[in-house]
Amino acid sequence: MDQSLSLGRSISPWLEMGSYEALWKQGWASFKKLAECFREKPDAAPSDLVPRETAEKTAHEALEILRKANVRHFGLRIHKAGEYPERLRDAHYPVELLYYRGWWDLIQTRCVAVVGTRKPTPEGQARAARLVKSLVEDKFTIVSGLAAGIDTIAHRTAIECGARTVGVIGTPLSHSYPAANKHLQEQIAQDYLLISQVPIVRYSQQGWKINRLFFPERNVTMSALTEATIIVEASETSGTLIQARAAIHQERKLFILDNCFKNPELTWPARFESQGAIRVRDYEDIRTNLASTP
Amino acid sequence: MPLRLSQVDELIRPDHFYLAEGDECYFIGEYSARQGYAYSATNQLIFNLKKKPHLRGTPQWPHKLEAIRTAARQFAKCISAEWLHKATLVPMPPSRVKGDPGYDDRVYRILREIGTLLDGNVDVRELLIQNESIEPFHERGGGRRPTPEEIAENYHLDDTLRNPPPSIIGIFDDVLTTGSHFKGAKLVLEDAFPGTRIVGVFLARRVPETVDVEDLFMNLDG
Numbered sequence: 001m002d003q004s005l006s007l008g009r010s011i012s013p014w015l016e017m018g019s020y021e022a023l024w025k026q027g028w029a030s031f032k033k034l035a036e037c038f039r040e041k042p043d044a045a046p047s048d049l050v051p052r053e054t055a056e057k058t059a060h061e062a063l064e065i066l067r068k069a070n071v072r073h074f075g076l077r078i079h080k081a082g083e084y085p086e087r088l089r090d091a092h093y094p095v096e097l098l099y100y101r102g103w104w105d106l107i108q109t110r111c112v113a114v115v116g117t118r119k120p121t122p123e124g125q126a127r128a129a130r131l132v133k134s135l136v137e138d139k140f141t142i143v144s145g146l147a148a149g150i151d152t153i154a155h156r157t158a159i160e161c162g163a164r165t166v167g168v169i170g171t172p173l174s175h176s177y178p179a180a181n182k183h184l185q186e187q188i189a190q191d192y193l194l195i196s197q198v199p200i201v202r203y204s205q206q207g208w209k210i211n212r213l214f215f216p217e218r219n220v221t222m223s224a225l226t227e228a229t230i231i232v233e234a235s236e237t238s239g240t241l242i243q244a245r246a247a248i249h250q251e252r253k254l255f256i257l258d259n260c261f262k263n264p265e266l267t268w269p270a271r272f273e274s275q276g277a278i279r280v281r282d283y284e285d286i287r288t289n290l291a292s293t294p
Numbered sequence: 295m296p297l298r299l300s301q302v303d304e305l306i307r308p309d310h311f312y313l314a315e316g317d318e319c320y321f322i323g324e325y326s327a328r329q330g331y332a333y334s335a336t337n338q339l340i341f342n343l344k345k346k347p348h349l350r351g352t353p354q355w356p357h358k359l360e361a362i363r364t365a366a367r368q369f370a371k372c373i374s375a376e377w378l379h380k381a382t383l384v385p386m387p388p389s390r391v392k393g394d395p396g397y398d399d400r401v402y403r404i405l406r407e408i409g410t411l412l413d414g415n416v417d418v419r420e421l422l423i424q425n426e427s428i429e430p431f432h433e434r435g436g437g438r439r440p441t442p443e444e445i446a447e448n449y450h451l452d453d454t455l456r457n458p459p460p461s462i463i464g465i466f467d468d469v470l471t472t473g474s475h476f477k478g479a480k481l482v483l484e485d486a487f488p489g490t491r492i493v494g495v496f497l498a499r500r501v502p503e504t505v506d507v508e509d510l511f512m513n514l515d516g
């Protein structure tokens with residue numbers, strides 16, 4: 001009997017990855033549905049819900065996709081296993097598993113998300129770069145979503161300043177979007193930290209129209225992983241506002257640059273300010289408000 | 295939510311060169327420090343655990359003692375009490391032998407602390423003794439790292455602790471790197487106790503492309 005006595009419930013990363021991917025292959029799966037499923041079964045891991053054979057087969061499928069995309073080293077963060085960031089549980093529909101490449105340790109530094117529109121004005125571009133330089137001087141790690149526009153400026157400025165940056169992407173590790181950021185994504189994966197919650201197999205099996213729904217979902221995770229979100233510029237319909245809502249819900253600090261308030265076409269800045277967002281007239285507004293958080 | 299152990303399975307086994315399919319190994323966290331910095335709780339824990347004996351009596355030493363207690367608590371939380379009561383817990387021998395000024399029995403102390411947490415009802419045995427001190431890799435100026443067979447040759451079994459024969463053996467260590475020390479220890483214990491299940495239990499595994507914790511020390515010391 002001692003030959004098989006268990007050390008306790010343990011996590012097999014291979015089986016959890018396969019099970020997570022297999023759950024996502026089912027038509028009903030969404031971050032909301034999966035989170036509800038695990039909320040009902042708080043003791044369960046993905047592998048408790050999927051037959052072993054299915055999990056192994058799907059893990060092979062996912063691995064094959066990653067290999068074809070030349071992703072050699074990647075890691076997993078699994079709820080209930082070591083290194084899973086408990087901060088993720090503040091999300092409305094927390095993810096059970098994350099993929100990452102690079103230097104996981106960065107997630108434990110003081111992280112601030114700098115986000116905004118994919119089509120910034122020249123002033124917005126300059127503001128984003130200036131903001132990142134100030135944050136870097138204060139030793140913050142710059143987190144963003146590797147999208148075009150503000151995200152790209154945020155990552156690039158951090159790298160140019162010799163600082164740390166983290167990319168939270170809306171594609172699986174096997175893909176990048178936009179194509180123009182493929183090299184930047186690879187650089188972040190190699191030298192910094194790249195995070196994705198997007199299921200690899202499901203993504204490869206469905207079209208762009210459905211896959212684009214993964215983008216706003218990663219904004220929720222980005223907010224949960226960081227201590228604050230700063231919005232540089234965003235339109236009334238921008239996906240950035242998903243992150244703003246998430247930050248308020250997750251009780252993270254939300255900063256909105258003053259120029260957004262001055263744009264008469266925008267109603268969201270005042271709305272979020274009434275919910276607790278901080279209007280940033282000067283970088284000192286950010287510095288003072290972040291000084292008090294650990 | 296209590297933490298669970300993770301298994302070294304087919305996905306991550308290739309990160310640990312000497313481990314093969316039949317090697318049963320578990321770990322709690324991942325050691326992932328790079329560039330001379332350690333930010334995560336696990337990296338800090340390993341960093342504090344590995345503080346060298348010459349720091350005894352300095353303000354750094356209490357961090358090491360606290361790390362030993364923390365490691366013991368983590369093991370005691372993640373591993374079932376039934377298993378801890380049934381198994382014989384064996385510390386991986388330190389790289390320096392007893393009597394050497396660099397002798398560091400931190401893993402043995404962690405196991406004894408687990409015993410304290412479980413009301414003393416735990417079989418902790420220093421079954422493996424190292425014959426000669428080994429210079430840490432970076433202090434030897436690089437070169438080839440020893441194979442499990444070479445490591446085994448430098449170990450012998452403490453015959454005075456042989457009985458009663460263990461029913462399960464848990465070899466404990468702080469960081470799993472290539473798995474060479476685990477395999478070396480397993481060779482000696484398999485020889486002494488044929489047919490006995492031998493399990494490796496680690497506080498953390500080192501993920502690829504991270505710096506060696508000893509090198510990290512060098513960077514921080516420098």
